[in-house]
Amino acid sequence: MTALIVALAAGAVVGLALGGLGGGGSVLAVPALIYPLGFAPAAATTAGLLIVIATSLTGLVAHAREGRVRWRTGGLFAAAGIVPAAVAGALSVRVPSGVLTAGFAVLAVVAGMRMLRPRGESAPQVGQGAGFAPAGRVARTGAGLGTVTGFLGVGGGFLVVPALVTVVAVPMTAAVGTSLLVISVNSTAALVTRLATPTALDWATIAPFTATAVLGAWDGQRLAAKVSTAALQRIFGAVLLAVAVFMFVDAVA
Numbered sequence: 001m002t003a004l005i006v007a008l009a010a011g012a013v014v015g016l017a018l019g020g021l022g023g024g025g026s027v028l029a030v031p032a033l034i035y036p037l038g039f040a041p042a043a044a045t046t047a048g049l050l051i052v053i054a055t056s057l058t059g060l061v062a063h064a065r066e067g068r069v070r071w072r073t074g075g076l077f078a079a080a081g082i083v084p085a086a087v088a089g090a091l092s093v094r095v096p097s098g099v100l101t102a103g104f105a106v107l108a109v110v111a112g113m114r115m116l117r118p119r120g121e122s123a124p125q126v127g128q129g130a131g132f133a134p135a136g137r138v139a140r141t142g143a144g145l146g147t148v149t150g151f152l153g154v155g156g157g158f159l160v161v162p163a164l165v166t167v168v169a170v171p172m173t174a175a176v177g178t179s180l181l182v183i184s185v186n187s188t189a190a191l192v193t194r195l196a197t198p199t200a201l202d203w204a205t206i207a208p209f210t211a212t213a214v215l216g217a218w219d220g221q222r223l224a225a226k227v228s229t230a231a232l233q234r235i236f237g238a239v240l241l242a243v244a245v246f247m248f249v250d251a252v253a
Helices: 002-021 025-034 043-067 071-092 099-116 135-153 157-167 172-195 203-224 228-253
Strands: none
Touching: 002 025, 002 099, 002 157, 002 172, 002 203, 002 228, 025 043, 025 099, 025 203, 025 228, 043 071, 043 099, 043 203, 071 135, 071 157, 071 172, 099 135, 099 157, 099 228, 135 157, 135 172, 157 172, 203 228
């Protein structure tokens, strides 16, 4: 019963973050699965991808209905990350648990700092229109984001959103929704290769976690329209930094 309550509560938080901010929630999903719910790091990152895919698709539909998704731009970013995400996903299951935990802690620090110090929306560079950037830059950025998604089992939205704003000059109002498209595609690519390696998954925990995450994503999308994005980012950023400290201590202990 305690595990079920934890899974339901953690799923709701993950959904709120993904739906409202386009990222950050998946970075909380994996430690929630590892510590209070007892998943091994490899199983947690695989389960995290399942949760992220379901939640991101839900948030994507909500943002698409409001016209806040740049399909072409998101598709280009996602396409560049498919192969790196798949390769990194296959390699991740062969990495020692301590290394995976430490790597995830570093990612949580980066995510937390970005949320505590959010960047403002960047204007397009001279000669660039919204949604345009050199193909090489888009490919490199998309490939890097796909690698992070595949290796650590996170959507990487906290990186995708600023990348869309600064690299392709997507307005912040559309960056969150577009990031969910990128997350969905890259996470699916990573999951496909992970599932080729037998991993025991506790579906009795994953199912309620995912269900409340999906519901939370709808609420997060509505919450984002009413509450300051900067305020939401600061709250989740502080939580992520606390999680990172805990994971570092666990990794070196």
